[in-house]
Amino acid sequence: MAWWIWVLLGFGLLGLELATTSIQVGFFGGGAIAVGIVVALGFGGPLWFQFVLFTVISLASLFFLRQKMLAALGLATPSKEIDTMVGEIATATREIGAGETGKSELRGTSWNTRNEGGATIPVGARCRVLSVDGLTLVVSSDELVQ
Numbered sequence: 041m042a043w044w045i046w047v048l049l050g051f052g053l054l055g056l057e058l059a060t061t062s063i064q065v066g067f068f069g070g071g072a073i074a075v076g077i078v079v080a081l082g083f084g085g086p087l088w089f090q091f092v093l094f095t096v097i098s099l100a101s102l103f104f105l106r107q108k109m110l111a112a113l114g115l116a117t118p119s120k121e122i123d124t125m126v127g128e129i130a131t132a133t134r135e136i137g138a139g140e141t142g143k144s145e146l147r148g149t150s151w152n153t154r155n156e157g158g159a160t161i162p163v164g165a166r167c168r169v170l171s172v173d174g175l176t177l178v179v180s181s182d183e184l185v186q
Contacts, residue, residue, distance in 0.1 A: 041087055046076030046094075063109060064102065071098030129166050129185050130177055136161040144177060157181030 053069030075084070075094045084090050110116040128146060136142030136155040144153040146169070155161050156170070157180035167179040 041079070041084075041090060043076045043080035043084070046072050046079060046090070050074075050076060063106060063113075063115070067102040067106065068094075068098040070101055071095075125169050125172055125177065128169050130169055130179060132161045132163055132165045132167065135163050136179075138181065141176065144179070146177065152176040154178050155181055157183070 050069045050072030053065050053072060055069075057063070057066035057069060071094050074097050075090055078084055078093065079090060107116065125146060130144040130146040130151065130153060132142065132144045132153070133150065134142045134144075136144070136153060137160050138155055138158050141152055141154045142161070144151055144167070152175060154173070154176050156178055159181040161167055161179070161181050161184070166185040167181070168183040168185055169177050170180055170183065171178040
């Protein structure tokens, strides 16, 4: 295949990468451009060899460079705290005994709330959220807010 076809294919795949931002397709675009350069230098060989070379270069760069690129862009590990509620103030809608689970309101939504303090939290008391365990807010009677 002519070198310029590989280069056009490569730029097309790089354009697709820019449109999708998947950080996957671009490696195949780079592989196509690399094969285009090899063919332009006269080392391309038969068509089957060009396809094998394209596959090897693309997959090798995908497997060995993708994680490094994701890390460089800060996308390697997704944040586990999408929207944290730790430190916010919840209002008890039911009395919550020490070590028991009750209900509170935070951001206009009713939440299961576990009291890890030593005293009962009365209805209407405002308490600071210490942590979130699944869909349960963890508060303490020791952290009541006036």
